[in-house]
Amino acid sequence: MPAMKRALHLLWLLPVLLAATLTGCTRTPQDSRIVLRFWAMGEEGQAAAQLVKGFETLHPDIRVEVQQLPWTAAHAKLLTAYAGGTTPDIAQMGNTWIPEMAALRAIVPLDRFIAGSHIVTPADYFPGIWKSNVVAGKDYGVPWYVDTRLIFYRKDILAAAGFDHPPTSWSGWTRMMAAIKARARPGDWAALLPLNEFEQLVSFSLEQPGSFLKGHDQYGNFQSPQFTAALRFYLDFFRAGYAPRIDDTQIASVPIEFARGHYAFYISGPWMIREFETRMPAAVQKDWATAPLPGPAGADSNSGIAGGASLVIFRSSRHKAAAWKLIEYLSRPAVQDQFHRLTGDLPPRRSTFARPDIASDPYAAAFFAQLQRARAVPRIAEYEQIVREMQTIAARAAWGRLDVAQTTALLDRKTDAILAKRRWMIAHGRLAP
Secondary structure, three states, X not given: OOHHHHHHHHHHOHHHHHHOOOOOOOOOOOOOOEEEEEEEEHHHHHHHHHHHHHXXXXXXXXXXXXXXXOHHHHHHHHHHHHHHOOOOOEEEEEHHHHHHHHHOOOXXXXXXXXXXXXXXXXXXXXXXXXXOOEEOOEEOOEEEEEEOXXXXXXXXXXXXXXXOOOOOEHHHHHHHHHHHHHHOOOOOEEEEOOOOOOHHHHHHHXXXXXXXXXXXXXXXXXXXXXXXXXXXXXXXXHHOOOOOOOOHHHOOOHHHHHHOOOEEEEEEOOHHHHHHHHHOOHHHHHHEEEEOOOEOOOHHHOOOEOEEEEEEEXXXXXXXXXXXXXXXXXXXXHHHHXXXXXXXXXXXXXXXXXXXXXXXXXXXXXXXXXXXXXXXXXXXXXXXXXXXXXXXXXXXXXXXXXXXXXXXHHHHHHHHHHOHHHHHHHHOOOOOO
Protein backbone atom coordinates (compact mmCIF):
# COMPACT_ATOMS: atom_id res chain seq x y z
CA MET A 1 0.00 0.00 0.00
CA PRO A 2 1.46 3.44 -0.87
CA ALA A 3 2.77 5.29 2.18
CA MET A 4 0.33 8.21 1.88
CA LYS A 5 -2.69 5.92 1.48
CA ARG A 6 -1.63 3.79 4.43
CA ALA A 7 -1.18 6.94 6.51
CA LEU A 8 -4.69 8.11 5.66
CA HIS A 9 -6.13 4.77 6.71
CA LEU A 10 -4.26 4.90 10.00
CA LEU A 11 -5.38 8.47 10.65
CA TRP A 12 -8.96 7.37 10.03
CA LEU A 13 -8.70 5.02 13.04
CA LEU A 14 -6.24 7.11 15.06
CA PRO A 15 -8.52 7.44 18.14
CA VAL A 16 -8.79 3.66 18.37
CA LEU A 17 -5.10 3.08 17.74
CA LEU A 18 -4.11 5.59 20.42
CA ALA A 19 -6.37 3.83 22.90
CA ALA A 20 -4.88 0.43 22.16
CA THR A 21 -1.87 -0.92 23.99
CA LEU A 22 1.04 -1.53 21.67
CA THR A 23 2.35 -5.03 22.05
CA GLY A 24 5.16 -6.94 20.44
CA CYS A 25 4.84 -10.19 18.54
CA THR A 26 7.18 -13.12 18.99
CA ARG A 27 8.31 -14.74 15.78
CA THR A 28 8.13 -18.53 15.72
CA PRO A 29 11.42 -20.26 14.89
CA GLN A 30 11.36 -21.78 11.43
CA ASP A 31 11.40 -25.54 10.89
CA SER A 32 10.95 -27.67 7.82
CA ARG A 33 7.20 -27.00 7.69
CA ILE A 34 5.11 -24.00 6.76
CA VAL A 35 4.07 -22.28 9.97
CA LEU A 36 0.61 -20.69 10.04
CA ARG A 37 -0.13 -18.20 12.80
CA PHE A 38 -3.81 -18.39 13.76
CA TRP A 39 -5.41 -15.94 16.20
CA ALA A 40 -8.68 -17.03 17.80
CA MET A 41 -10.73 -15.50 20.60
CA GLY A 42 -12.21 -16.73 23.83
CA GLU A 43 -13.46 -20.30 24.16
CA GLU A 44 -13.14 -20.70 20.41
CA GLY A 45 -9.39 -20.26 20.78
CA GLN A 46 -9.25 -23.28 23.08
CA ALA A 47 -11.30 -25.31 20.62
CA ALA A 48 -9.14 -24.21 17.68
CA ALA A 49 -6.05 -25.63 19.37
CA GLN A 50 -7.75 -29.03 19.35
CA LEU A 51 -9.26 -28.78 15.87
CA VAL A 52 -5.99 -27.94 14.11
CA LYS A 53 -4.49 -31.27 15.18
CA GLY A 54 -6.63 -33.02 12.59
CA PHE A 55 -5.56 -30.49 9.98
CA GLU A 56 -1.88 -31.05 10.74
CA THR A 57 -2.37 -34.80 10.36
CA LEU A 58 -3.84 -34.27 6.89
CA HIS A 59 -1.16 -31.69 6.01
CA PRO A 60 2.13 -32.80 7.60
CA ASP A 61 3.93 -30.02 5.75
CA ILE A 62 2.00 -27.35 7.70
CA ARG A 63 2.17 -26.49 11.39
CA VAL A 64 -0.46 -24.24 12.97
CA GLU A 65 0.33 -22.04 15.94
CA VAL A 66 -2.86 -20.96 17.69
CA GLN A 67 -2.77 -17.84 19.83
CA GLN A 68 -5.81 -17.36 22.03
CA LEU A 69 -6.91 -13.76 22.61
CA PRO A 70 -9.50 -12.50 25.09
CA TRP A 71 -12.46 -10.89 23.34
CA THR A 72 -12.00 -7.74 25.41
CA ALA A 73 -8.53 -7.14 23.94
CA ALA A 74 -8.93 -8.69 20.50
CA HIS A 75 -10.00 -5.61 18.53
CA ALA A 76 -7.16 -3.46 19.85
CA LYS A 77 -4.70 -6.32 19.29
CA LEU A 78 -5.76 -6.65 15.64
CA LEU A 79 -5.44 -2.92 15.00
CA THR A 80 -2.05 -2.58 16.64
CA ALA A 81 -0.80 -5.67 14.82
CA TYR A 82 -1.87 -4.07 11.55
CA ALA A 83 -0.16 -0.80 12.45
CA GLY A 84 3.02 -2.64 13.42
CA GLY A 85 3.04 -5.06 10.51
CA THR A 86 2.71 -8.11 12.79
CA THR A 87 -0.66 -9.54 11.78
CA PRO A 88 -1.12 -13.33 11.76
CA ASP A 89 -1.81 -15.41 8.66
CA ILE A 90 -5.38 -16.23 9.63
CA ALA A 91 -7.74 -15.05 12.35
CA GLN A 92 -11.18 -15.43 13.78
CA MET A 93 -12.92 -12.08 13.45
CA GLY A 94 -16.26 -10.79 14.63
CA ASN A 95 -18.41 -10.15 11.57
CA THR A 96 -18.91 -6.48 12.43
CA TRP A 97 -15.12 -5.94 12.42
CA ILE A 98 -14.63 -7.20 8.88
CA PRO A 99 -15.71 -3.98 7.08
CA GLU A 100 -13.17 -2.04 9.15
CA MET A 101 -10.33 -4.44 8.33
CA ALA A 102 -11.36 -4.52 4.68
CA ALA A 103 -11.31 -0.71 4.53
CA LEU A 104 -7.80 -0.76 5.98
CA ARG A 105 -6.79 -3.36 3.36
CA ALA A 106 -5.55 -5.48 6.25
CA ILE A 107 -7.36 -8.58 4.97
CA VAL A 108 -7.70 -9.98 1.46
CA PRO A 109 -10.80 -10.83 -0.59
CA LEU A 110 -11.37 -14.58 -0.73
CA ASP A 111 -13.42 -14.72 -3.93
CA ARG A 112 -10.83 -16.60 -5.99
CA PHE A 113 -10.36 -19.19 -3.26
CA ILE A 114 -14.10 -19.65 -2.83
CA ALA A 115 -14.65 -20.00 -6.58
CA GLY A 116 -12.19 -22.91 -6.71
CA SER A 117 -13.39 -24.67 -3.56
CA HIS A 118 -15.46 -27.84 -3.37
CA ILE A 119 -15.83 -27.45 0.40
CA VAL A 120 -16.80 -23.80 0.93
CA THR A 121 -20.08 -23.58 -0.99
CA PRO A 122 -21.88 -20.26 -0.40
CA ALA A 123 -25.31 -21.73 -1.18
CA ASP A 124 -25.08 -23.94 1.92
CA TYR A 125 -24.58 -20.98 4.27
CA PHE A 126 -27.37 -18.95 5.84
CA PRO A 127 -27.74 -16.04 3.39
CA GLY A 128 -27.69 -13.20 5.92
CA ILE A 129 -24.58 -14.63 7.56
CA TRP A 130 -22.74 -14.94 4.26
CA LYS A 131 -23.76 -11.43 3.23
CA SER A 132 -22.32 -10.00 6.45
CA ASN A 133 -18.81 -10.63 5.07
CA VAL A 134 -19.41 -9.04 1.67
CA VAL A 135 -17.90 -5.55 1.46
CA ALA A 136 -18.06 -3.56 -1.79
CA GLY A 137 -19.07 -6.73 -3.63
CA LYS A 138 -16.16 -8.87 -2.40
CA ASP A 139 -16.10 -11.75 0.10
CA TYR A 140 -13.65 -11.05 2.90
CA GLY A 141 -14.47 -13.88 5.29
CA VAL A 142 -15.88 -17.38 5.58
CA PRO A 143 -18.39 -17.75 8.44
CA TRP A 144 -17.06 -19.99 11.22
CA TYR A 145 -19.98 -19.89 13.64
CA VAL A 146 -23.23 -17.96 13.81
CA ASP A 147 -25.52 -16.35 16.29
CA THR A 148 -28.77 -14.48 16.26
CA ARG A 149 -30.91 -13.16 19.11
CA LEU A 150 -34.24 -14.83 19.79
CA ILE A 151 -36.50 -15.50 22.77
CA PHE A 152 -35.89 -17.89 25.63
CA TYR A 153 -39.18 -18.34 27.45
CA ARG A 154 -40.78 -20.15 30.37
CA LYS A 155 -43.43 -22.52 29.06
CA ASP A 156 -45.02 -22.98 32.47
CA ILE A 157 -45.45 -19.25 33.06
CA LEU A 158 -47.09 -18.84 29.65
CA ALA A 159 -49.38 -21.79 30.38
CA ALA A 160 -50.43 -20.29 33.71
CA ALA A 161 -51.36 -17.10 31.84
CA GLY A 162 -53.46 -19.08 29.36
CA PHE A 163 -51.07 -19.63 26.43
CA ASP A 164 -49.85 -22.95 25.06
CA HIS A 165 -47.44 -21.57 22.46
CA PRO A 166 -44.82 -18.81 22.17
CA PRO A 167 -45.67 -15.49 20.50
CA THR A 168 -45.14 -15.06 16.78
CA SER A 169 -46.21 -11.42 16.35
CA TRP A 170 -45.52 -8.19 18.21
CA SER A 171 -49.19 -7.77 19.09
CA GLY A 172 -49.44 -11.37 20.31
CA TRP A 173 -46.31 -10.90 22.40
CA THR A 174 -47.78 -7.76 23.95
CA ARG A 175 -50.98 -9.62 24.89
CA MET A 176 -48.96 -12.39 26.53
CA MET A 177 -46.85 -9.96 28.52
CA ALA A 178 -49.93 -8.09 29.70
CA ALA A 179 -51.46 -11.36 30.92
CA ILE A 180 -48.23 -12.39 32.64
CA LYS A 181 -47.90 -8.99 34.30
CA ALA A 182 -51.45 -9.24 35.65
CA ARG A 183 -50.53 -12.48 37.46
CA ALA A 184 -46.96 -11.59 38.43
CA ARG A 185 -45.69 -11.69 41.98
CA PRO A 186 -44.00 -8.55 43.34
CA GLY A 187 -40.52 -8.38 41.83
CA ASP A 188 -41.40 -10.55 38.84
CA TRP A 189 -41.57 -9.26 35.27
CA ALA A 190 -42.80 -10.45 31.91
CA ALA A 191 -39.46 -9.85 30.16
CA LEU A 192 -35.84 -8.88 30.64
CA LEU A 193 -34.20 -6.45 28.18
CA PRO A 194 -31.05 -5.04 29.83
CA LEU A 195 -30.72 -1.36 29.01
CA ASN A 196 -26.99 -1.64 28.32
CA GLU A 197 -27.54 -4.03 25.40
CA PHE A 198 -28.20 -2.68 21.90
CA GLU A 199 -28.98 -6.02 20.26
CA GLN A 200 -32.68 -6.07 21.13
CA LEU A 201 -33.46 -2.76 19.45
CA VAL A 202 -31.25 -3.60 16.47
CA SER A 203 -33.09 -6.92 16.14
CA PHE A 204 -36.49 -5.23 16.15
CA SER A 205 -35.28 -2.71 13.56
CA LEU A 206 -34.06 -5.51 11.27
CA GLU A 207 -37.60 -6.90 11.26
CA GLN A 208 -38.68 -3.74 9.47
CA PRO A 209 -38.01 -3.00 5.79
CA GLY A 210 -35.00 -0.86 4.98
CA SER A 211 -32.17 0.15 7.26
CA PHE A 212 -31.42 2.66 10.01
CA LEU A 213 -28.79 4.12 7.64
CA LYS A 214 -29.30 5.68 4.22
CA GLY A 215 -27.40 7.24 1.33
CA HIS A 216 -24.95 4.34 0.93
CA ASP A 217 -24.65 4.16 4.72
CA GLN A 218 -23.45 7.76 4.94
CA TYR A 219 -26.35 9.18 6.99
CA GLY A 220 -28.67 8.12 9.78
CA ASN A 221 -32.19 7.01 8.91
CA PHE A 222 -33.58 6.71 12.42
CA GLN A 223 -36.47 9.10 11.80
CA SER A 224 -37.89 6.75 9.18
CA PRO A 225 -41.33 5.25 9.92
CA GLN A 226 -39.77 1.78 9.99
CA PHE A 227 -37.22 2.46 12.71
CA THR A 228 -39.70 4.60 14.61
CA ALA A 229 -42.08 1.62 14.77
CA ALA A 230 -39.29 -0.61 16.10
CA LEU A 231 -38.33 1.99 18.70
CA ARG A 232 -41.93 2.41 19.90
CA PHE A 233 -42.27 -1.34 20.33
CA TYR A 234 -38.99 -1.50 22.26
CA LEU A 235 -39.93 1.39 24.55
CA ASP A 236 -43.33 -0.13 25.28
CA PHE A 237 -41.59 -2.93 27.22
CA PHE A 238 -40.59 -0.33 29.80
CA ARG A 239 -43.49 2.10 29.56
CA ALA A 240 -46.04 -0.66 30.10
CA GLY A 241 -44.07 -2.18 32.95
CA TYR A 242 -43.32 -5.45 31.19
CA ALA A 243 -39.55 -5.16 31.71
CA PRO A 244 -37.49 -3.56 34.49
CA ARG A 245 -35.28 -0.56 33.79
CA ILE A 246 -31.99 -2.24 34.70
CA ASP A 247 -28.78 -3.26 32.98
CA ASP A 248 -27.07 -6.63 33.14
CA THR A 249 -24.66 -5.53 35.88
CA GLN A 250 -27.64 -5.38 38.23
CA ILE A 251 -28.49 -9.05 37.65
CA ALA A 252 -26.57 -11.57 39.74
CA SER A 253 -27.32 -14.51 37.41
CA VAL A 254 -29.73 -14.56 34.49
CA PRO A 255 -30.11 -18.39 34.54
CA ILE A 256 -30.89 -18.43 38.26
CA GLU A 257 -33.37 -15.55 38.07
CA PHE A 258 -34.96 -17.10 34.99
CA ALA A 259 -35.27 -20.40 36.89
CA ARG A 260 -36.93 -18.59 39.80
CA GLY A 261 -39.56 -17.19 37.44
CA HIS A 262 -38.51 -13.57 37.79
CA TYR A 263 -38.72 -13.25 33.97
CA ALA A 264 -40.83 -15.14 31.44
CA PHE A 265 -39.01 -13.90 28.31
CA TYR A 266 -35.34 -13.22 27.70
CA ILE A 267 -33.71 -12.25 24.39
CA SER A 268 -30.28 -13.77 23.86
CA GLY A 269 -28.10 -15.94 21.64
CA PRO A 270 -27.16 -19.62 21.35
CA TRP A 271 -24.48 -19.48 24.06
CA MET A 272 -27.31 -19.23 26.61
CA ILE A 273 -28.46 -22.77 25.79
CA ARG A 274 -25.45 -24.24 27.57
CA GLU A 275 -25.74 -21.66 30.36
CA PHE A 276 -29.36 -22.62 31.04
CA GLU A 277 -28.66 -26.35 30.76
CA THR A 278 -25.78 -26.24 33.22
CA ARG A 279 -26.79 -23.52 35.68
CA MET A 280 -30.54 -23.93 36.07
CA PRO A 281 -31.90 -26.55 38.52
CA ALA A 282 -33.01 -29.89 37.10
CA ALA A 283 -36.55 -29.26 38.34
CA VAL A 284 -37.14 -26.45 35.82
CA GLN A 285 -35.24 -27.85 32.83
CA LYS A 286 -38.50 -29.05 31.28
CA ASP A 287 -40.09 -25.63 31.68
CA TRP A 288 -38.10 -23.52 29.21
CA ALA A 289 -37.76 -23.39 25.45
CA THR A 290 -36.55 -21.20 22.59
CA ALA A 291 -38.55 -19.60 19.80
CA PRO A 292 -37.83 -17.26 16.89
CA LEU A 293 -38.17 -13.57 17.61
CA PRO A 294 -41.78 -12.51 17.02
CA GLY A 295 -42.24 -10.45 13.86
CA PRO A 296 -44.18 -7.18 13.49
CA ALA A 297 -46.93 -8.92 11.51
CA GLY A 298 -46.35 -12.54 12.45
CA ALA A 299 -43.89 -15.34 11.76
CA ASP A 300 -43.45 -14.39 8.10
CA SER A 301 -42.06 -10.99 9.14
CA ASN A 302 -39.59 -12.44 11.65
CA SER A 303 -35.92 -11.59 11.27
CA GLY A 304 -32.96 -10.71 13.47
CA ILE A 305 -29.24 -10.04 13.59
CA ALA A 306 -26.99 -12.21 11.43
CA GLY A 307 -24.14 -12.36 13.91
CA GLY A 308 -21.17 -14.55 14.65
CA ALA A 309 -17.53 -14.73 13.64
CA SER A 310 -15.67 -15.58 10.46
CA LEU A 311 -12.23 -16.67 9.32
CA VAL A 312 -10.09 -14.17 7.40
CA ILE A 313 -6.66 -14.13 5.76
CA PHE A 314 -4.37 -11.16 6.29
CA ARG A 315 -2.77 -9.38 3.37
CA SER A 316 0.67 -9.67 4.98
CA SER A 317 0.55 -13.48 5.06
CA ARG A 318 3.20 -15.24 3.00
CA HIS A 319 1.21 -18.47 3.14
CA LYS A 320 -2.22 -17.56 1.82
CA ALA A 321 -2.74 -20.87 0.01
CA ALA A 322 -1.96 -22.81 3.19
CA ALA A 323 -4.20 -20.49 5.20
CA TRP A 324 -7.04 -21.20 2.79
CA LYS A 325 -6.52 -24.95 3.28
CA LEU A 326 -7.03 -24.40 7.01
CA ILE A 327 -10.21 -22.40 6.39
CA GLU A 328 -11.51 -25.20 4.17
CA TYR A 329 -10.72 -27.79 6.83
CA LEU A 330 -12.49 -25.81 9.56
CA SER A 331 -15.47 -25.39 7.20
CA ARG A 332 -16.04 -29.12 6.74
CA PRO A 333 -19.42 -30.17 8.19
CA ALA A 334 -17.81 -32.92 10.30
CA VAL A 335 -15.29 -30.47 11.76
CA GLN A 336 -18.03 -27.90 12.38
CA ASP A 337 -19.97 -30.61 14.21
CA GLN A 338 -16.89 -31.25 16.37
CA PHE A 339 -16.55 -27.50 16.96
CA HIS A 340 -20.19 -27.37 18.09
CA ARG A 341 -19.60 -30.19 20.59
CA LEU A 342 -16.57 -28.37 22.00
CA THR A 343 -18.08 -24.89 22.30
CA GLY A 344 -21.85 -25.03 21.82
CA ASP A 345 -21.46 -22.56 18.93
CA LEU A 346 -23.88 -23.03 16.05
CA PRO A 347 -22.54 -23.80 12.57
CA PRO A 348 -23.03 -21.38 9.66
CA ARG A 349 -23.89 -24.15 7.19
CA ARG A 350 -27.45 -25.34 6.88
CA SER A 351 -26.36 -28.90 6.08
CA THR A 352 -24.54 -29.18 9.41
CA PHE A 353 -27.81 -28.66 11.27
CA ALA A 354 -28.92 -32.03 9.86
CA ARG A 355 -26.12 -33.87 11.66
CA PRO A 356 -27.36 -35.92 14.65
CA ASP A 357 -25.80 -33.85 17.46
CA ILE A 358 -27.51 -30.66 16.33
CA ALA A 359 -30.66 -32.11 14.80
CA SER A 360 -31.50 -33.73 18.14
CA ASP A 361 -31.10 -30.48 20.08
CA PRO A 362 -34.62 -29.10 20.70
CA TYR A 363 -33.27 -25.63 21.46
CA ALA A 364 -31.29 -25.33 18.21
CA ALA A 365 -34.36 -25.69 15.98
CA ALA A 366 -35.57 -22.15 16.70
CA PHE A 367 -32.15 -20.77 15.81
CA PHE A 368 -32.16 -22.70 12.53
CA ALA A 369 -35.55 -21.20 11.66
CA GLN A 370 -34.51 -17.65 12.50
CA LEU A 371 -31.12 -17.88 10.79
CA GLN A 372 -32.94 -18.50 7.51
CA ARG A 373 -34.29 -14.94 7.79
CA ALA A 374 -31.52 -13.19 9.75
CA ARG A 375 -30.21 -10.01 8.11
CA ALA A 376 -26.73 -8.56 7.94
CA VAL A 377 -26.26 -5.28 9.79
CA PRO A 378 -24.77 -2.28 7.93
CA ARG A 379 -21.31 -3.33 6.79
CA ILE A 380 -19.30 -0.27 7.72
CA ALA A 381 -16.39 0.34 10.08
CA GLU A 382 -18.44 2.71 12.23
CA TYR A 383 -21.24 0.24 12.96
CA GLU A 384 -20.29 -0.56 16.55
CA GLN A 385 -19.82 3.12 17.41
CA ILE A 386 -23.28 3.87 16.02
CA VAL A 387 -25.06 1.10 17.91
CA ARG A 388 -23.33 2.06 21.15
CA GLU A 389 -24.81 5.55 20.70
CA MET A 390 -28.14 3.90 19.90
CA GLN A 391 -28.04 1.95 23.15
CA THR A 392 -27.12 4.98 25.26
CA ILE A 393 -29.81 7.20 23.76
CA ALA A 394 -32.49 4.49 23.77
CA ALA A 395 -31.81 3.91 27.48
CA ARG A 396 -32.52 7.59 28.13
CA ALA A 397 -35.80 7.20 26.26
CA ALA A 398 -36.65 4.08 28.27
CA TRP A 399 -36.30 6.17 31.42
CA GLY A 400 -38.70 8.75 29.95
CA ARG A 401 -36.06 11.44 29.46
CA LEU A 402 -36.64 11.62 25.69
CA ASP A 403 -39.77 11.06 23.63
CA VAL A 404 -39.73 9.06 20.39
CA ALA A 405 -39.31 12.09 18.11
CA GLN A 406 -36.47 13.48 20.22
CA THR A 407 -34.79 10.07 20.31
CA THR A 408 -34.81 9.49 16.57
CA ALA A 409 -33.71 13.06 15.79
CA LEU A 410 -30.82 12.79 18.24
CA LEU A 411 -29.81 9.42 16.81
CA ASP A 412 -29.68 10.90 13.31
CA ARG A 413 -27.56 13.85 14.45
CA LYS A 414 -25.11 11.65 16.36
CA THR A 415 -24.87 9.17 13.50
CA ASP A 416 -24.31 11.85 10.87
CA ALA A 417 -21.42 13.17 12.97
CA ILE A 418 -19.93 9.68 13.36
CA LEU A 419 -20.14 9.13 9.60
CA ALA A 420 -18.48 12.44 8.66
CA LYS A 421 -15.12 10.75 8.06
CA ARG A 422 -16.77 8.05 5.98
CA ARG A 423 -18.40 10.69 3.77
CA TRP A 424 -15.04 12.45 3.37
CA MET A 425 -13.27 9.19 2.48
CA ILE A 426 -15.90 8.34 -0.13
CA ALA A 427 -15.93 11.87 -1.58
CA HIS A 428 -12.14 11.76 -2.01
CA GLY A 429 -12.04 8.27 -3.51
CA ARG A 430 -10.38 6.74 -0.45
CA LEU A 431 -13.25 4.36 0.26
CA ALA A 432 -15.82 2.59 -1.88
CA PRO A 433 -19.43 3.40 -0.94
